Amino acid sequence: MAYTFQFGALAQYQHELMSGIWLTIKLSVLSILFGSLAGTLLASVRSINGGTVRFLVDAYVEIIRNTPFLIQLFIVYFGMPGLGIRVSADTAALIGMTINLAAYSTEIIRAGIEAVHKSQIEAGEALGFTRFQIYRHVIIVPAITKVYPALCSQFVLMMLASSICSAISTHELAASAAFVESQTYRSFEVYIVVTLIYLVLALALRAVLALVGLWLFGRRVARRTLATKPVSAVSEVSA
Amino acid sequence: MTLRTFGLNEFGFLLQALQWTVILTIIALIGGGLLGFGLALARTSQLRAIRVAAGTYIQVIQGIPVLMILFLSYYGLSLAGLELPPLVAAGASMTIYASGYLAEIWRGCIQAVPKQQWEASESLAMTRLQQYRYVILPQALRVSLPPTVGFAVQVVKNTSITSIIGFVELARAGQLINNATFQPFRVFVAVAVLYFVVCYPLSQLSRLLERRLHVGSSR
Numbered sequence: 124m125a126y127t128f129q130f131g132a133l134a135q136y137q138h139e140l141m142s143g144i145w146l147t148i149k150l151s152v153l154s155i156l157f158g159s160l161a162g163t164l165l166a167s168v169r170s171i172n173g174g175t176v177r178f179l180v181d182a183y184v185e186i187i188r189n190t191p192f193l194i195q196l197f198i199v200y201f202g203m204p205g206l207g208i209r210v211s212a213d214t215a216a217l218i219g220m221t222i223n224l225a226a227y228s229t230e231i232i233r234a235g236i237e238a239v240h241k242s243q244i245e246a247g248e249a250l251g252f253t254r255f256q257i258y259r260h261v262i263i264v265p266a267i268t269k270v271y272p273a274l275c276s277q278f279v280l281m282m283l284a285s286s287i288c289s290a291i292s293t294h295e296l297a298a299s300a301a302f303v304e305s306q307t308y309r310s311f312e313v314y315i316v317v318t319l320i321y322l323v324l325a326l327a328l329r330a331v332l333a334l335v336g337l338w339l340f341g342r343r344v345a346r347r348t349l350a351t352k353p354v355s356a357v358s359e360v361s362a
Numbered sequence: 363m364t365l366r367t368f369g370l371n372e373f374g375f376l377l378q379a380l381q382w383t384v385i386l387t388i389i390a391l392i393g394g395g396l397l398g399f400g401l402a403l404a405r406t407s408q409l410r411a412i413r414v415a416a417g418t419y420i421q422v423i424q425g426i427p428v429l430m431i432l433f434l435s436y437y438g439l440s441l442a443g444l445e446l447p448p449l450v451a452a453g454a455s456m457t458i459y460a461s462g463y464l465a466e467i468w469r470g471c472i473q474a475v476p477k478q479q480w481e482a483s484e485s486l487a488m489t490r491l492q493q494y495r496y497v498i499l500p501q502a503l504r505v506s507l508p509p510t511v512g513f514a515v516q517v518v519k520n521t522s523i524t525s526i527i528g529f530v531e532l533a534r535a536g537q538l539i540n541n542a543t544f545q546p547f548r549v550f551v552a553v554a555v556l557y558f559v560v561c562y563p564l565s566q567l568s569r570l571l572e573r574r575l576h577v578g579s580s581r
Contacts, residue, residue, distance in 0.1 A: 201550065
Protein backbone atom coordinates (compact mmCIF):
# COMPACT_ATOMS: atom_id res chain seq x y z
CA MET A 124 0.00 0.00 0.00
CA ALA A 125 1.48 3.30 -1.09
CA TYR A 126 1.59 6.08 1.44
CA THR A 127 0.20 9.41 0.31
CA PHE A 128 1.65 12.50 1.86
CA GLN A 129 -0.81 15.04 3.15
CA PHE A 130 1.01 18.13 4.24
CA GLY A 131 -2.25 20.10 4.12
CA ALA A 132 -3.27 18.57 7.44
CA LEU A 133 -0.60 20.66 9.13
CA ALA A 134 -1.83 24.03 7.88
CA GLN A 135 -4.19 24.68 10.77
CA TYR A 136 -1.38 24.11 13.28
CA GLN A 137 0.75 27.01 12.05
CA HIS A 138 0.40 28.91 15.31
CA GLU A 139 1.35 25.89 17.36
CA LEU A 140 4.54 25.47 15.35
CA MET A 141 5.28 29.20 15.39
CA SER A 142 5.11 29.32 19.18
CA GLY A 143 7.47 26.33 19.30
CA ILE A 144 9.89 28.05 16.93
CA TRP A 145 9.72 31.19 19.04
CA LEU A 146 10.59 29.37 22.26
CA THR A 147 13.45 27.52 20.54
CA ILE A 148 14.85 30.86 19.35
CA LYS A 149 14.42 32.48 22.77
CA LEU A 150 16.09 29.61 24.63
CA SER A 151 18.93 29.51 22.10
CA VAL A 152 19.63 33.24 22.11
CA LEU A 153 19.52 33.52 25.91
CA SER A 154 21.67 30.44 26.51
CA ILE A 155 24.18 31.68 23.92
CA LEU A 156 24.40 35.05 25.71
CA PHE A 157 24.68 33.62 29.22
CA GLY A 158 26.75 30.62 28.20
CA SER A 159 29.36 32.60 26.29
CA LEU A 160 29.62 35.21 29.07
CA ALA A 161 30.07 32.47 31.67
CA GLY A 162 32.57 30.71 29.40
CA THR A 163 34.62 33.90 28.95
CA LEU A 164 34.57 34.48 32.70
CA LEU A 165 35.50 30.91 33.64
CA ALA A 166 38.25 30.62 31.04
CA SER A 167 39.70 33.95 32.24
CA VAL A 168 39.53 33.08 35.93
CA ARG A 169 41.11 29.73 35.16
CA SER A 170 44.03 31.32 33.33
CA ILE A 171 44.68 33.84 36.12
CA ASN A 172 44.45 31.45 39.06
CA GLY A 173 46.43 28.25 38.69
CA GLY A 174 45.38 26.53 41.92
CA THR A 175 42.07 25.40 43.32
CA VAL A 176 40.04 27.68 41.06
CA ARG A 177 41.55 26.14 37.94
CA PHE A 178 40.91 22.65 39.28
CA LEU A 179 37.27 23.46 40.00
CA VAL A 180 36.69 25.04 36.59
CA ASP A 181 38.31 22.09 34.83
CA ALA A 182 36.29 19.62 36.89
CA TYR A 183 33.09 21.42 35.93
CA VAL A 184 34.03 21.40 32.26
CA GLU A 185 34.94 17.70 32.31
CA ILE A 186 31.79 16.66 34.16
CA ILE A 187 29.53 18.50 31.73
CA ARG A 188 31.40 17.34 28.63
CA ASN A 189 31.32 13.69 29.68
CA THR A 190 27.66 13.36 30.63
CA PRO A 191 24.58 13.58 28.38
CA PHE A 192 22.66 16.84 28.08
CA LEU A 193 19.43 14.90 28.67
CA ILE A 194 20.63 13.74 32.11
CA GLN A 195 21.79 17.26 32.96
CA LEU A 196 18.27 18.46 32.19
CA PHE A 197 16.77 15.70 34.35
CA ILE A 198 18.95 16.70 37.29
CA VAL A 199 17.95 20.35 36.94
CA TYR A 200 14.25 19.72 36.36
CA PHE A 201 13.51 16.62 38.49
CA GLY A 202 16.43 16.67 40.90
CA MET A 203 16.50 20.27 42.07
CA PRO A 204 13.00 20.31 43.64
CA GLY A 205 14.36 17.71 46.08
CA LEU A 206 16.88 20.35 47.15
CA GLY A 207 14.09 22.85 47.60
CA ILE A 208 14.51 24.62 44.25
CA ARG A 209 11.49 24.32 41.99
CA VAL A 210 11.64 25.71 38.48
CA SER A 211 9.32 25.68 35.47
CA ALA A 212 10.18 23.50 32.48
CA ASP A 213 11.19 26.58 30.47
CA THR A 214 13.49 27.87 33.19
CA ALA A 215 14.97 24.38 33.67
CA ALA A 216 15.65 24.21 29.94
CA LEU A 217 17.38 27.58 29.99
CA ILE A 218 19.45 26.65 33.06
CA GLY A 219 20.41 23.29 31.55
CA MET A 220 21.37 24.82 28.20
CA THR A 221 23.37 27.60 29.86
CA ILE A 222 25.25 25.19 32.14
CA ASN A 223 26.02 22.98 29.17
CA LEU A 224 27.06 25.73 26.78
CA ALA A 225 29.13 27.48 29.46
CA ALA A 226 31.28 24.37 29.83
CA TYR A 227 31.87 24.02 26.09
CA SER A 228 32.54 27.76 25.70
CA THR A 229 35.05 27.62 28.55
CA GLU A 230 36.86 24.77 26.83
CA ILE A 231 36.95 26.51 23.46
CA ILE A 232 38.05 29.90 24.86
CA ARG A 233 40.66 28.17 27.03
CA ALA A 234 42.22 26.74 23.87
CA GLY A 235 42.23 30.26 22.41
CA ILE A 236 43.90 31.73 25.49
CA GLU A 237 46.56 29.02 25.51
CA ALA A 238 47.32 29.77 21.87
CA VAL A 239 48.38 33.34 22.76
CA HIS A 240 52.18 33.48 22.61
CA LYS A 241 54.12 34.44 25.70
CA SER A 242 56.08 36.90 23.58
CA GLN A 243 52.88 38.84 22.95
CA ILE A 244 52.38 39.33 26.68
CA GLU A 245 56.02 40.36 27.08
CA ALA A 246 55.56 42.87 24.29
CA GLY A 247 52.56 44.27 26.12
CA GLU A 248 54.61 44.62 29.28
CA ALA A 249 57.40 46.32 27.34
CA LEU A 250 54.88 48.86 26.08
CA GLY A 251 53.97 49.64 29.69
CA PHE A 252 50.44 48.17 29.58
CA THR A 253 48.75 47.60 32.90
CA ARG A 254 47.85 44.03 33.75
CA PHE A 255 44.23 44.64 32.85
CA GLN A 256 45.17 46.21 29.54
CA ILE A 257 47.29 43.18 28.74
CA TYR A 258 44.46 40.84 29.66
CA ARG A 259 42.03 42.80 27.56
CA HIS A 260 44.00 43.71 24.45
CA VAL A 261 46.60 40.98 24.28
CA ILE A 262 44.89 37.93 25.75
CA ILE A 263 41.12 37.77 25.77
CA VAL A 264 40.15 39.70 22.63
CA PRO A 265 42.69 37.95 20.37
CA ALA A 266 41.77 34.60 21.94
CA ILE A 267 38.05 35.04 21.29
CA THR A 268 38.71 36.41 17.81
CA LYS A 269 40.65 33.25 17.06
CA VAL A 270 38.05 30.80 18.35
CA TYR A 271 34.89 32.70 17.39
CA PRO A 272 34.04 30.37 14.48
CA ALA A 273 34.45 27.32 16.72
CA LEU A 274 32.24 28.95 19.34
CA CYS A 275 29.60 29.58 16.69
CA SER A 276 29.60 25.91 15.65
CA GLN A 277 28.95 25.08 19.28
CA PHE A 278 26.12 27.64 19.44
CA VAL A 279 24.44 26.04 16.44
CA LEU A 280 24.81 22.60 18.01
CA MET A 281 23.23 23.93 21.21
CA MET A 282 20.27 25.29 19.25
CA LEU A 283 19.75 21.85 17.72
CA ALA A 284 20.22 20.14 21.09
CA SER A 285 17.49 22.36 22.56
CA SER A 286 15.08 19.88 20.93
CA ILE A 287 16.01 17.49 23.76
CA CYS A 288 14.29 19.87 26.19
CA SER A 289 10.99 18.47 24.89
CA ALA A 290 11.76 15.47 27.13
CA ILE A 291 11.18 17.65 30.21
CA SER A 292 7.94 19.08 28.74
CA THR A 293 9.45 22.37 27.58
CA HIS A 294 7.14 23.40 24.78
CA GLU A 295 9.71 24.28 22.15
CA LEU A 296 9.71 23.28 18.48
CA ALA A 297 10.24 19.52 18.96
CA ALA A 298 7.46 19.41 21.54
CA SER A 299 5.17 21.37 19.21
CA ALA A 300 5.94 18.77 16.56
CA ALA A 301 5.01 15.95 18.91
CA PHE A 302 1.79 17.76 19.77
CA VAL A 303 0.79 18.29 16.13
CA GLU A 304 1.66 14.65 15.44
CA SER A 305 -0.65 13.52 18.24
CA GLN A 306 -3.47 15.66 16.81
CA THR A 307 -3.12 14.77 13.12
CA TYR A 308 -1.44 11.34 13.06
CA ARG A 309 0.54 12.56 10.06
CA SER A 310 3.80 11.65 11.82
CA PHE A 311 6.02 11.58 8.81
CA GLU A 312 4.83 14.87 7.36
CA VAL A 313 5.11 16.65 10.71
CA TYR A 314 8.64 15.50 11.33
CA ILE A 315 9.79 16.23 7.78
CA VAL A 316 8.45 19.79 8.03
CA VAL A 317 9.92 20.35 11.50
CA THR A 318 13.27 18.87 10.45
CA LEU A 319 13.36 21.37 7.58
CA ILE A 320 12.50 24.18 10.00
CA TYR A 321 15.47 23.18 12.17
CA LEU A 322 17.69 23.14 9.10
CA VAL A 323 16.58 26.67 8.21
CA LEU A 324 17.04 27.80 11.82
CA ALA A 325 20.57 26.36 11.85
CA LEU A 326 21.49 28.18 8.63
CA ALA A 327 19.87 31.40 9.80
CA LEU A 328 21.62 31.26 13.18
CA ARG A 329 24.96 30.75 11.48
CA ALA A 330 24.31 33.72 9.20
CA VAL A 331 23.36 35.94 12.15
CA LEU A 332 26.45 34.81 14.07
CA ALA A 333 28.59 35.62 11.03
CA LEU A 334 27.09 39.13 10.97
CA VAL A 335 27.84 39.54 14.67
CA GLY A 336 31.37 38.35 13.93
CA LEU A 337 31.65 40.88 11.10
CA TRP A 338 30.56 43.67 13.44
CA LEU A 339 32.84 42.56 16.29
CA PHE A 340 35.94 41.21 14.57
CA GLY A 341 35.76 42.11 10.90
CA ARG A 342 35.63 40.40 7.53
CA ARG A 343 38.00 37.48 7.97
CA VAL A 344 36.36 36.11 11.08
CA ALA A 345 32.90 36.44 9.51
CA ARG A 346 34.06 34.43 6.51
CA ARG A 347 35.53 31.73 8.72
CA THR A 348 32.26 31.57 10.65
CA LEU A 349 30.29 30.88 7.50
CA ALA A 350 32.68 28.21 6.25
CA THR A 351 31.53 25.15 8.14
CA LYS A 352 34.60 23.28 9.18
CA PRO A 353 34.78 19.62 10.10
CA VAL A 354 34.11 19.32 13.78
CA SER A 355 37.33 18.49 15.56
CA ALA A 356 37.76 16.29 18.58
CA VAL A 357 37.90 19.38 20.76
CA SER A 358 34.21 20.10 20.91
CA GLU A 359 31.15 18.63 19.36
CA VAL A 360 27.53 17.98 19.88
CA SER A 361 26.47 18.13 23.43
CA ALA A 362 24.07 15.31 23.87
CA MET B 363 2.34 0.05 46.70
CA THR B 364 5.32 1.12 48.73
CA LEU B 365 8.11 3.07 47.18
CA ARG B 366 11.41 1.30 46.81
CA THR B 367 14.57 3.11 47.75
CA PHE B 368 17.52 3.46 45.48
CA GLY B 369 19.75 0.61 46.59
CA LEU B 370 22.03 -2.08 45.22
CA ASN B 371 19.29 -3.79 43.20
CA GLU B 372 18.39 -0.57 41.48
CA PHE B 373 22.03 0.18 40.77
CA GLY B 374 22.33 -3.30 39.28
CA PHE B 375 19.43 -2.49 36.95
CA LEU B 376 21.25 0.64 35.81
CA LEU B 377 24.39 -1.40 35.13
CA GLN B 378 22.40 -3.85 33.02
CA ALA B 379 20.95 -0.97 31.04
CA LEU B 380 24.44 0.46 30.61
CA GLN B 381 25.21 -2.65 28.55
CA TRP B 382 22.60 -1.51 26.04
CA THR B 383 24.14 1.96 25.91
CA VAL B 384 27.46 0.32 25.07
CA ILE B 385 25.91 -2.07 22.53
CA LEU B 386 24.07 0.78 20.82
CA THR B 387 27.27 2.83 20.73
CA ILE B 388 29.11 -0.06 19.08
CA ILE B 389 26.31 -0.51 16.52
CA ALA B 390 26.39 3.21 15.74
CA LEU B 391 30.18 3.29 15.40
CA ILE B 392 30.32 0.21 13.15
CA GLY B 393 27.32 1.18 11.01
CA GLY B 394 28.14 4.87 11.00
CA GLY B 395 31.79 4.02 10.41
CA LEU B 396 31.09 1.99 7.27
CA LEU B 397 28.64 4.54 5.90
CA GLY B 398 30.84 7.45 6.97
CA PHE B 399 33.89 5.89 5.33
CA GLY B 400 32.02 5.60 2.04
CA LEU B 401 30.90 9.22 2.39
CA ALA B 402 34.42 10.40 3.23
CA LEU B 403 35.68 8.74 0.03
CA ALA B 404 32.81 10.32 -1.88
CA ARG B 405 33.79 13.73 -0.47
CA THR B 406 37.29 13.29 -1.86
CA SER B 407 36.09 11.85 -5.16
CA GLN B 408 37.27 13.26 -8.49
CA LEU B 409 33.68 13.61 -9.68
CA ARG B 410 32.07 16.86 -8.61
CA ALA B 411 28.51 15.45 -8.57
CA ILE B 412 29.50 12.76 -6.06
CA ARG B 413 31.30 15.30 -3.88
CA VAL B 414 28.28 17.61 -3.84
CA ALA B 415 25.81 14.79 -3.11
CA ALA B 416 27.85 13.52 -0.16
CA GLY B 417 28.43 17.08 1.04
CA THR B 418 24.73 17.82 1.01
CA TYR B 419 23.96 14.69 3.02
CA ILE B 420 26.58 15.65 5.60
CA GLN B 421 25.36 19.25 5.83
CA VAL B 422 21.79 18.08 6.40
CA ILE B 423 22.73 15.54 9.09
CA GLN B 424 24.88 18.13 10.88
CA GLY B 425 22.13 20.74 10.55
CA ILE B 426 19.26 18.86 12.18
CA PRO B 427 18.76 17.60 15.74
CA VAL B 428 19.57 13.97 16.51
CA LEU B 429 16.08 13.76 17.97
CA MET B 430 14.60 14.48 14.53
CA ILE B 431 16.76 11.79 12.91
CA LEU B 432 15.39 9.44 15.57
CA PHE B 433 11.74 10.39 14.98
CA LEU B 434 12.09 10.27 11.21
CA SER B 435 13.60 6.77 11.28
CA TYR B 436 11.12 5.58 13.87
CA TYR B 437 8.01 6.83 12.09
CA GLY B 438 9.43 6.61 8.60
CA LEU B 439 10.30 2.94 8.95
CA SER B 440 6.99 2.08 10.58
CA LEU B 441 5.26 3.77 7.63
CA ALA B 442 6.98 1.32 5.36
CA GLY B 443 4.86 -1.21 7.22
CA LEU B 444 7.64 -2.39 9.50
CA GLU B 445 6.61 -2.72 13.11
CA LEU B 446 9.91 -1.72 14.57
CA PRO B 447 11.41 -2.77 17.82
CA PRO B 448 12.93 0.36 19.37
CA LEU B 449 16.41 -1.17 19.12
CA VAL B 450 16.22 -1.16 15.31
CA ALA B 451 15.01 2.45 15.12
CA ALA B 452 17.59 3.47 17.71
CA GLY B 453 20.39 1.63 15.91
CA ALA B 454 19.37 3.02 12.51
CA SER B 455 19.13 6.62 13.68
CA MET B 456 22.39 6.50 15.64
CA THR B 457 24.07 5.00 12.57
CA ILE B 458 22.79 7.79 10.32
CA TYR B 459 23.83 10.43 12.87
CA ALA B 460 27.32 8.97 13.35
CA SER B 461 27.87 8.61 9.59
CA GLY B 462 27.37 12.33 9.00
CA TYR B 463 29.95 13.35 11.57
CA LEU B 464 32.49 10.57 10.97
CA ALA B 465 32.43 11.33 7.24
CA GLU B 466 33.43 14.92 7.90
CA ILE B 467 36.08 14.00 10.47
CA TRP B 468 37.63 11.44 8.14
CA ARG B 469 37.44 13.68 5.10
CA GLY B 470 39.62 16.09 7.05
CA CYS B 471 42.04 13.25 7.81
CA ILE B 472 42.26 12.16 4.18
CA GLN B 473 42.87 15.76 3.10
CA ALA B 474 45.51 16.14 5.81
CA VAL B 475 47.73 13.75 3.86
CA PRO B 476 50.11 16.00 1.89
CA LYS B 477 49.32 16.44 -1.78
CA GLN B 478 52.83 15.26 -2.70
CA GLN B 479 51.89 11.79 -1.48
CA TRP B 480 49.20 11.64 -4.16
CA GLU B 481 51.59 12.91 -6.78
CA ALA B 482 54.39 10.54 -5.79
CA SER B 483 52.14 7.49 -5.78
CA GLU B 484 50.68 8.52 -9.11
CA SER B 485 54.14 8.78 -10.61
CA LEU B 486 54.69 5.18 -9.48
CA ALA B 487 51.83 4.29 -11.85
CA MET B 488 49.53 3.24 -9.03
CA THR B 489 45.82 3.03 -9.70
CA ARG B 490 43.55 5.22 -7.58
CA LEU B 491 42.60 2.16 -5.55
CA GLN B 492 46.25 1.33 -4.88
CA GLN B 493 46.93 4.94 -3.90
CA TYR B 494 44.21 4.78 -1.28
CA ARG B 495 45.11 1.29 -0.13
CA TYR B 496 48.88 1.62 0.23
CA VAL B 497 49.66 5.31 0.55
CA ILE B 498 46.82 7.59 1.60
CA LEU B 499 44.60 5.62 3.97
CA PRO B 500 47.38 4.20 6.18
CA GLN B 501 48.55 7.77 6.83
CA ALA B 502 45.02 9.13 7.24
CA LEU B 503 44.26 6.37 9.73
CA ARG B 504 46.95 7.61 12.10
CA VAL B 505 45.59 11.14 12.04
CA SER B 506 42.02 9.91 12.44
CA LEU B 507 42.46 8.04 15.72
CA PRO B 508 42.21 10.94 18.22
CA PRO B 509 39.13 12.65 16.74
CA THR B 510 37.40 9.30 16.17
CA VAL B 511 37.83 8.27 19.80
CA GLY B 512 36.70 11.78 20.77
CA PHE B 513 33.59 11.34 18.67
CA ALA B 514 32.85 7.99 20.33
CA VAL B 515 32.23 10.02 23.49
CA GLN B 516 29.59 12.05 21.64
CA VAL B 517 27.93 8.84 20.47
CA VAL B 518 27.80 7.38 23.98
CA LYS B 519 26.13 10.57 25.21
CA ASN B 520 23.73 10.84 22.30
CA THR B 521 22.44 7.28 22.74
CA SER B 522 20.61 8.73 25.76
CA ILE B 523 18.22 10.41 23.32
CA THR B 524 16.89 7.02 22.22
CA SER B 525 15.24 6.75 25.65
CA ILE B 526 12.62 9.14 24.23
CA ILE B 527 11.25 6.42 21.91
CA GLY B 528 11.31 3.93 24.76
CA PHE B 529 14.54 2.10 24.11
CA VAL B 530 15.70 0.91 27.52
CA GLU B 531 19.28 2.06 27.77
CA LEU B 532 20.89 3.82 30.71
CA ALA B 533 18.87 7.06 30.58
CA ARG B 534 15.55 5.20 30.20
CA ALA B 535 16.51 2.83 33.03
CA GLY B 536 17.17 5.90 35.17
CA GLN B 537 13.66 7.16 34.44
CA LEU B 538 12.15 3.76 35.28
CA ILE B 539 14.05 3.57 38.57
CA ASN B 540 13.02 7.14 39.33
CA ASN B 541 9.37 6.23 38.75
CA ALA B 542 9.72 3.38 41.25
CA THR B 543 11.75 5.14 43.94
CA PHE B 544 10.99 8.80 43.37
CA GLN B 545 14.45 9.90 44.41
CA PRO B 546 15.27 11.81 41.23
CA PHE B 547 18.38 13.61 42.44
CA ARG B 548 20.04 10.45 43.66
CA VAL B 549 19.00 8.36 40.66
CA PHE B 550 20.02 10.81 37.94
CA VAL B 551 23.30 11.67 39.61
CA ALA B 552 24.03 7.93 39.71
CA VAL B 553 23.15 7.74 36.00
CA ALA B 554 25.40 10.73 35.27
CA VAL B 555 28.25 9.07 37.17
CA LEU B 556 27.89 5.91 35.08
CA TYR B 557 28.00 7.90 31.84
CA PHE B 558 31.03 9.74 33.15
CA VAL B 559 32.80 6.49 33.99
CA VAL B 560 32.39 5.40 30.36
CA CYS B 561 33.05 8.74 28.67
CA TYR B 562 35.89 10.24 30.68
CA PRO B 563 38.45 7.47 29.96
CA LEU B 564 37.60 7.78 26.26
CA SER B 565 38.08 11.56 26.39
CA GLN B 566 41.45 11.08 28.07
CA LEU B 567 42.44 8.40 25.55
CA SER B 568 41.60 10.80 22.74
CA ARG B 569 43.86 13.45 24.30
CA LEU B 570 46.63 10.96 24.90
CA LEU B 571 46.51 9.79 21.27
CA GLU B 572 46.57 13.38 20.10
CA ARG B 573 49.77 14.03 22.04
CA ARG B 574 51.28 10.68 21.05
CA LEU B 575 50.68 11.05 17.37
CA HIS B 576 51.77 14.68 17.37
CA VAL B 577 48.73 15.72 15.47
CA GLY B 578 47.51 19.12 16.40
CA SER B 579 43.73 19.22 16.37
CA SER B 580 42.19 21.41 13.70
CA ARG B 581 42.01 24.23 16.23
